[in-house]
Structures are given as C-alpha cells and as structure tokens.
Amino acid sequence: MVFDLAKCDGCRDCTKACTKMHFVPPMQEWIKVYEVEDNQAAGSYFLPRTCMHCDNPPCVRGCPVGATYKRTDGIVMMDQDRCIGCRNCIAQCPYSARFFNWGEPPHTPEEMKAAYSVEHNYPHRKGVVEKCIMCPEMLRMGMLPACADTCKMGAIYFGDEFEDAVTNGKGETMQFSKIAETGAGFRLMEELGTEPRVYYLPPVNRKYPSPEEKHMHDATKA
Amino acid sequence: MNERETKLLKTIDMSGLGFRAWVAFLVSVLLWGVFAYSRQLRFGLIETGMRDQISWGLYISNFVFFIGISHAGTLISAILRVTDAGWRTPITRMAEGITVVALCIGGSMVLVDLGRPDRALNLFRYGRIQSPIVWDVLSVGTYLTGCILYFYLPLIPDLGIVAARPDIGGFRRGLYRALSLGWIGSPKQWRLLEKAISIMAVAIIPLAISVHTVVSWIFAMTLRPGWDSSIFGPYFVVGAIYSGAAAVVLAMCLLRRIFHLEDYLKPVHFRNLGLLLLSFSMLYLYFNVNEYLTLGYKVRGPEKVLLDRLFYGDYAPYFWVVAFVGVLLPMVLMMLVLGPKRYRDFTVPGLGVASFMAIIGAWAKRYLIVVPTLSSPFLPIQGVPKEWSHYAPSWVEWSITAAAFAAFLLLYTLLAKTFPVVSIWETRETGEPAELAPARRSHTVRNELGAGGPDHRAAGLRITVERAGCTGARRCEGREGPATDHHLDGLAGAEAGGRAARGRRQDRSSRRRNPALLSRYQAAVLPLGCGKRQQAQGIADPRDCRLGAVEGCQRPAAGLPGGQLRTEDLARPAGVRRAGHRR
Structure with a gap:
C-alpha cells in the first residue's frame, strides 16, 4: 500500500468507508487520519495510518496464542476466535493500529446476517482485539480495499509488491518501484525495524489546501 | 509438648472475636471485589477505565507488584538458608508464606485483566514460545510450584508436631497427619528432608530472579518509549527484592505484635533484615538514577515526551512523591534507626514505617511504569474524547484491587491459622527435647x-x-x-x-x-x-x-x-x- 501524502486532503472518507464496510465498532478507526507536524518550522500534513502489515510484526511476535499472524501474501491477520484479550499486541504495536472491544460492540442487523469469517472479522465480539485486515474478501474478488477504493483524491494506492504495480481509487496504476524511487518514498518509524509494508510519498507540491488553510476555511465558514 | 511449642502453636487456635471480625472484614471486601468482577465479566472491560490508548492499567500494575512482593520470602529465606545465616530461622516461614500467597494473587490479576478469560486455556492449547506472555505463564507457574514446595518441605516436621498434639480435633488431626506424610522424624527422613530443602533453596534463587526478569520483559520486549530498556530485568528484580524485603519486615512487625513473638523476632532480626533492606533501597536508587539519567541526558524524541510528563508534567506529582516516599525517605529513616546508637530503640517501629512506605512506593511505582508509557505513544493521541486518552481507574478496578489486597491478607491469615508462623523445629534450642511420636525402641x-x-x-x-x-x-x-x-x-x-x-x-x-x-x-x-x-x-x-x-x-x-x-x-x-x- 502506498499513501501519496501530497494528495491527501484529510477528508477522512477512507475512515468512513472502512467503518461502513467492516461495521467497525465506534471509537475505532482502522484507518485513521492524523494531522502531524515533524517540527516547529515545518508545516503540518495529514497522515493516514492503517495497519502497517509489517514484515517483522511486533504484534505477531508478542501474541501468546497465535491469534494474530502473518499471511503468506503479507497481510497481518486477526483471528477473533482465538484471541484471549491480553492486549499484549496493543502494547507491542508502535503505530497504535490495534483496538479492543472493551464492551459488547453495538450490532446492526446487516452485520449479524453474515457468519463470522476470519476474512471479514465480523460480527464483532466483546473482549477481543480488532485491526485493519486490508479487506481480504475484496482482494479475493480482485477489488481494492475499501479505503483505496473510496479516496476521491487518489491518494491511496494498493497492489502486490511482486507485481510492482499499485492502483488507486481513480483507476490510475503506477509502477511501484518507480514512484517509490522518484518520490523518495518512506516508511513510518523505519528505525524501529518493523519493516512496514505501507509506503508514504512525502507531502511535496500539495494538490490541496494545507491543514492550516483548511482549518481557517472551516472557521470562516462557521 | 513443651511450653515454647505450645506458645508457637497458639496462632493455630485463633478463634477470638478479633480474629473473626478481621476475617469477616476481609471476606466482605473480597465479596465486593467478586461482585465488581461479575459486572466486568458481564459487560466487559468497558467497566474499567482502560481504553485503546492506555490498554493496561491497575490490574497489570497489581500483577507486577504482587509478583515483586513474592520475592520476599523465597529469595530472602533461600539466600539466608544457602548462606547458612543462623538468624534466619524464625523469619523464613512467614517470608515464604508471603511468597506463596502473593504469587497466587499476582497470577490471578492477569486472569482478571484478560478480555476473554473463558479462553485462557488457549495459552496452553495454542501457546507460542515467542511470546513474553507465555514466558510469564511458564515462569510464574514454575515459580509458584517451586515456592509451594519450598514452603511445604520445611513445614513437614512441624506438621508432625501439630498432628501429635493431644488437644486437636479429629478432622484437623487427620489433615495434619495426612499433610505430614507420615513424618516420625527418623534419621532417614531428616536426611531426605534436609537434602530436599537444600536442593529447593538452591533451585529457587535462579527461579525467583528469572520470574521477575520475565515479568519485566513483558514491557522491555516492546518498542515503547520508557519500556524499551535493556536494564529492565535487573531493575525489576532489585525493585522486587526491595519491596519483598519490605513486606517481610512489615509482616514481622505486625506478627510480632499480634502474636507476641518478641522472643523469636528480636531486634537483631530487624537489624539484619533492615540492613538488607537498606542496601536494596540504595541499589534500587542506583537503578532508578541509571534508568532515568540515560534517557534524560539524551532527550530523544518519544522519550522526551514521556520524561517531560514524568519530571514536570502531569505525572510529576506522583513521580516525585513515589521517589521520595518509596525510596529516599525510607532510606534516610533506615539509616537513622540502624546507624546512630541513640536511635537504636526505634529500630523496630522505624523499620516498620520505612517498609510500609517502601511498599506503598513500590505499588505506585508499578503504576508509573505501566500507565505513563502507554499514554505517551509514538503517534500522538488525536481525535478521541478525554476519557479515552486519559486513564482514570474505575470503581470496578479499585474494588478488584482492594479485593486483591484483602485476598492476600485473608490467605495469609488463614496460612497463619493453619500452620505455625514460626518454624518450631528450626528455632529449637540446642538440647531441647523434641517429642513427636509415642515411645518406640530407642x-x-x-x-x-x-x-x-x-x-x-x-x-x-x-x-x-x-x-x-x-x-x-x-x-x-x-x-x-x-x-x-x-x-x-x-x-x-x-x-x-x-x-x-x-x-x-x-x-x-x-x-x-x-x-x-x-x-x-x-x-x-x-x-x-x-x-x-x-x-x-x-x-x-x-x-x-x-x-x-x-x-x-x-x-x-x-x-x-x-x-x-x-x-x-x-x-x-x-x-x-x-x-x-x-x-
């Protein structure tokens, strides 16, 4: 997965689409858009954060029962049938990408219609850990994950690194190695050695108002 | 049975009003905790103050605290036994009792913290050795088994003595007789017992050290600022022995007063243990300075956020109170009552107060290790309401914590009620006759x-x-x-x-x-x-x-x-x- 930060305008449509598709319980944002500022001099930018699907995942290392595991296609998966709710993975994850069902999650009839499957992780249960699982049931159908599919700005690209092709919601397909190389792609907290599978292209030549401008605009509108 | 033994066995006959009231009080606190836990079982951990950002809280602090307290006994009594320190004999039993009880309570705190306690057995069905949680299950389990054995073995001769008491009822006589495993005090039995105790005393020391190291590894194996530290193992072990020794001193003070054990727990015992406690308080201070100075000197990004909060931010009041009440004040107090001759009269009460402060400080310190780190993650906490970004333990957590302490005291009381708190055979004077069984040849x-x-x-x-x-x-x-x-x-x-x-x-x-x-x-x-x-x-x-x-x-x-x-x-x-x- 590649996030082109130059294109992200912080609209949070991705979060809404994800929540809708997975019936994500309230207070959880499997894809969360942060507003970050690297230092005082630098301006702020939006930073969407999914699960990083690390190649060296601390959560998988720490799970005592193998409830979270790495699939051969690279997805870090979550088995709600096995999770004991010790929350060690939450402590382990440096990206705050894991959530816990503290109480019984509110259910919708639509959610309850489906039988539980590890590929969509709902109906949700009390006392287990939840996370972004990169929509395996969409991938099975050859479709983009909900967030990438929804992004109007085309900021979210998804693809298989071995095919070297990533596609965004606008249908634009790029050569992964090329955009990562020319765009100086980076990964979050590289220094922790988690080997994330999510790349970011830096927010250069923004195609949208910066967060400050957006806040000002919102304020004047109000 | 001579007068001395009768006196030592008096605790077994506790049944007065005070005893009943004490037990009733503890049981009612415990029941309140059970009620709180039943709510938590029904509605989930939403009943606690924990949320996604601060996903561990009081329960895990209690777990670390009780495992720390458990170092009291066994480690101290094992080390004293291995080094053949003769003065240990009146202390070992009560210290080992603390260990066994604290381990039981500490272990159950983890179960209370689980989101799905019904699936706890998955730890054995699907356990993965890569996970520090599994290390904990294994090491705490082994340690508990070892501690029970180590508590039980030196108890056997005393059980024989109790079973031989003429005034003991049928059921209890049977119980003690069964537990004493046919002890008649034959030389062969002594040989076996002594060998078993020696083996356990040697084996329990590495176990005790490993168990708290592994507890620290739950934290140190993460990448989080404040936990990602290579000295966490020894830091925790020293903190554990410090709090454990304090627990032993406090228990000695209380038991001495309640059961009038002044003949056994003499000032010399307090003095010796006090010196041990004092040296561990210094060692612990050293580890604290080392831990925070190496982080604070460099002020790296995420750690700077954490240290700012601890040193002069929202956690600063707690941090400094814990530093003073938990380490510095007890240290000064112990130096006073152990050092100048002028204050020697205050050794026992002074050590009691110092160890009480050390225990309170130890508990609060565990909290300060767990919570501030979780509330200072790498990515900033954004867009969540205050109650999701700030941890405040709920009444359910406080009730269960109170119940844990009540259960600790209750189990310890029951241990004291069931078994002699001072080892009878080990404190026997030279030449004192031992009368166990009816006369046999020679x-x-x-x-x-x-x-x-x-x-x-x-x-x-x-x-x-x-x-x-x-x-x-x-x-x-x-x-x-x-x-x-x-x-x-x-x-x-x-x-x-x-x-x-x-x-x-x-x-x-x-x-x-x-x-x-x-x-x-x-x-x-x-x-x-x-x-x-x-x-x-x-x-x-x-x-x-x-x-x-x-x-x-x-x-x-x-x-x-x-x-x-x-x-x-x-x-x-x-x-x-x-x-x-x-x-």
Whole structure:
C-alpha cells in the first residue's frame, strides 16, 4: 500500500468507508487520519495510518496464542476466535493500529446476517482485539480495499509488491518501484525495524489546501 | 509438648472475636471485589477505565507488584538458608508464606485483566514460545510450584508436631497427619528432608530472579518509549527484592505484635533484615538514577515526551512523591534507626514505617511504569474524547484491587491459622527435647538426633553410635573437652558399619589430617560416649548426663585414633552448627 501524502486532503472518507464496510465498532478507526507536524518550522500534513502489515510484526511476535499472524501474501491477520484479550499486541504495536472491544460492540442487523469469517472479522465480539485486515474478501474478488477504493483524491494506492504495480481509487496504476524511487518514498518509524509494508510519498507540491488553510476555511465558514 | 511449642502453636487456635471480625472484614471486601468482577465479566472491560490508548492499567500494575512482593520470602529465606545465616530461622516461614500467597494473587490479576478469560486455556492449547506472555505463564507457574514446595518441605516436621498434639480435633488431626506424610522424624527422613530443602533453596534463587526478569520483559520486549530498556530485568528484580524485603519486615512487625513473638523476632532480626533492606533501597536508587539519567541526558524524541510528563508534567506529582516516599525517605529513616546508637530503640517501629512506605512506593511505582508509557505513544493521541486518552481507574478496578489486597491478607491469615508462623523445629534450642511420636525402641535417640536434625551427617554419626550400642546424650554435645576411651571404641566400631553403608563418599582422607576439623570433631564426639557410662552408673534419663555430672566423662583420652574415624561425618557436627542458631 502506498499513501501519496501530497494528495491527501484529510477528508477522512477512507475512515468512513472502512467503518461502513467492516461495521467497525465506534471509537475505532482502522484507518485513521492524523494531522502531524515533524517540527516547529515545518508545516503540518495529514497522515493516514492503517495497519502497517509489517514484515517483522511486533504484534505477531508478542501474541501468546497465535491469534494474530502473518499471511503468506503479507497481510497481518486477526483471528477473533482465538484471541484471549491480553492486549499484549496493543502494547507491542508502535503505530497504535490495534483496538479492543472493551464492551459488547453495538450490532446492526446487516452485520449479524453474515457468519463470522476470519476474512471479514465480523460480527464483532466483546473482549477481543480488532485491526485493519486490508479487506481480504475484496482482494479475493480482485477489488481494492475499501479505503483505496473510496479516496476521491487518489491518494491511496494498493497492489502486490511482486507485481510492482499499485492502483488507486481513480483507476490510475503506477509502477511501484518507480514512484517509490522518484518520490523518495518512506516508511513510518523505519528505525524501529518493523519493516512496514505501507509506503508514504512525502507531502511535496500539495494538490490541496494545507491543514492550516483548511482549518481557517472551516472557521470562516462557521 | 513443651511450653515454647505450645506458645508457637497458639496462632493455630485463633478463634477470638478479633480474629473473626478481621476475617469477616476481609471476606466482605473480597465479596465486593467478586461482585465488581461479575459486572466486568458481564459487560466487559468497558467497566474499567482502560481504553485503546492506555490498554493496561491497575490490574497489570497489581500483577507486577504482587509478583515483586513474592520475592520476599523465597529469595530472602533461600539466600539466608544457602548462606547458612543462623538468624534466619524464625523469619523464613512467614517470608515464604508471603511468597506463596502473593504469587497466587499476582497470577490471578492477569486472569482478571484478560478480555476473554473463558479462553485462557488457549495459552496452553495454542501457546507460542515467542511470546513474553507465555514466558510469564511458564515462569510464574514454575515459580509458584517451586515456592509451594519450598514452603511445604520445611513445614513437614512441624506438621508432625501439630498432628501429635493431644488437644486437636479429629478432622484437623487427620489433615495434619495426612499433610505430614507420615513424618516420625527418623534419621532417614531428616536426611531426605534436609537434602530436599537444600536442593529447593538452591533451585529457587535462579527461579525467583528469572520470574521477575520475565515479568519485566513483558514491557522491555516492546518498542515503547520508557519500556524499551535493556536494564529492565535487573531493575525489576532489585525493585522486587526491595519491596519483598519490605513486606517481610512489615509482616514481622505486625506478627510480632499480634502474636507476641518478641522472643523469636528480636531486634537483631530487624537489624539484619533492615540492613538488607537498606542496601536494596540504595541499589534500587542506583537503578532508578541509571534508568532515568540515560534517557534524560539524551532527550530523544518519544522519550522526551514521556520524561517531560514524568519530571514536570502531569505525572510529576506522583513521580516525585513515589521517589521520595518509596525510596529516599525510607532510606534516610533506615539509616537513622540502624546507624546512630541513640536511635537504636526505634529500630523496630522505624523499620516498620520505612517498609510500609517502601511498599506503598513500590505499588505506585508499578503504576508509573505501566500507565505513563502507554499514554505517551509514538503517534500522538488525536481525535478521541478525554476519557479515552486519559486513564482514570474505575470503581470496578479499585474494588478488584482492594479485593486483591484483602485476598492476600485473608490467605495469609488463614496460612497463619493453619500452620505455625514460626518454624518450631528450626528455632529449637540446642538440647531441647523434641517429642513427636509415642515411645518406640530407642526413639529418644532418634528424636534427639532428629532435633539436631538438619545436619544429616551428624545424624548419620549418631546412628552409627546407636548401632554400636550407645544411647545418645545430646545434652552434652558442643562442650570442649577430652574424649573418653570407651566412646571412641564405640565410634570406631560404629564407623565400620557406617563405612560399609555409605560407600565411596567417605574416602576423603585429606580431611582427616585437618587439625581444625579434628578439634571440631572432638567437640562433637565428646558427649557421645556418655550413654554407656550412664547406663553403667544407673542414670535413667540420658538428658541428665552432663559433662562433669558424670565422673567418667572427664577422663582424658589416651589419644585420638583419627585414622580409624571418619571426620567427614563430623564436618559439621550439630553442636557447631547450633552455635550459629543461637547467635
């Protein structure tokens, strides 16, 4: 997965689409858009954060029962049938990408219609850990994950690194190695050695108002 | 049963109003906690103050705290046992009791923290050895098993004593008899027991150190600022021993007052343990300085956020109160009551107060290790309401915490009610008779040997004496003086039997030429011959035989046939060892 930060305008449509598709319980944002500022001099930018699907995942290392595991296609998966709710993975994850069902999650009839499957992780249960699982049931159908599919700005690209092709919601397909190389792609907290599978292209030549401008605009509108 | 034993066994008969009220109070707190937990089971951990950002809280702090307290006992009593510190004997039982109980409570705190306790068995069905949680299950489980054994083994002779009490009811007599595993105090049993205790004492030390190291690894194996530290293992172990030693001192203060154990828990015990506690408080201070200075000097990004909050941010009041109340004040107080002669009178209450402060500080410190780190993640906490980004324990958590402490005190009270809080056989004075079972042939000898018991070599020696026809007279032992002919003869004969029985272990002839050992040997061997002469002189009770009381005992020996005798048997004769006990 590649996030082109130059294109992200912080609209949070991705979060809404994800929540809708997975019936994500309230207070959880499997894809969360942060507003970050690297230092005082630098301006702020939006930073969407999914699960990083690390190649060296601390959560998988720490799970005592193998409830979270790495699939051969690279997805870090979550088995709600096995999770004991010790929350060690939450402590382990440096990206705050894991959530816990503290109480019984509110259910919708639509959610309850489906039988539980590890590929969509709902109906949700009390006392287990939840996370972004990169929509395996969409991938099975050859479709983009909900967030990438929804992004109007085309900021979210998804693809298989071995095919070297990533596609965004606008249908634009790029050569992964090329955009990562020319765009100086980076990964979050590289220094922790988690080997994330999510790349970011830096927010250069923004195609949208910066967060400050957006806040000002919102304020004047109000 | 003599007066001393009756007094030590008094705790078993606790049934007064005060005792009942105390138990009722503890049980009601516990029941309130059970009610709180039932709510948590029904509605989930939403009943707690924990949320996604701060996903561990009071329960995990309690877990670390109780596992720390558990180092009290076993480690201290095992180290003292291994180093053969004679003054430990009145303390070990109560210290080991703390360990067993604290481990049970600590372990259950993890279960309380689980989101799905119904699936706890998955830890065994699907356990993965890569996970620090599984390390914890294994090490705490092993440690608990070891501690129960280590608590139980030295208890067996006392159980035998209790079972032999005439005034004990049928059910309890049966219970004690069953638990004492047929203990009659025979030399073979003593030998086995002493060997088992020695093995456990040695084995339990690495176990205790590993268990708290592994607890620290739950934190240190993460990438989080403040936890990602290579000294967390020893830092936790030292903190654990510090809090554990404080728990022992506090328990000693309380039990001494409640059960009037002033004869056993003397100022010297407090002084010795106080010095241990003081040195561990210094060691702990050193680790604290080391931990925070190495982080604070460099002020790296995520750690800077955490340290700012701890040193002068929202956690600063707690942090500094814990630093002063938990470490610095107790340290100064202990220096005062242990140092200048002027304040020696305050040693016991002073240490009690210091250890109480240390325990409170230890608990709060665990909280400060768990919570601030979780609330200072790498990515900023954004867009969540305050109650999701700030941890405040809910009433359910406080109730369960209170119940955990109540359960700790309740179990400890019940232990004190069931078993003698001071080990009877280990604190036995030299020469004090031990009466266990109804009379059997030469049982006096056996029990006398048994009373001297811990040293199976000495016991072995006496057996050989017994075989050679001597009835022992322990009263005489430990006196310096010349040997009589006759018992040397007896020993020489006995020695032949012992040699046949014991095989190759005895051939350490280098010891025979050791003059120091020979003099010790003389001291120990001396009294053993008296029996025959007593018999000859018609003295009925061998215990009445004292050096000087029987004429023949004072006749100087012609010479010491060292070559015929196994000094090895006497390397640690009971008399010499006991001198340490009286210290």
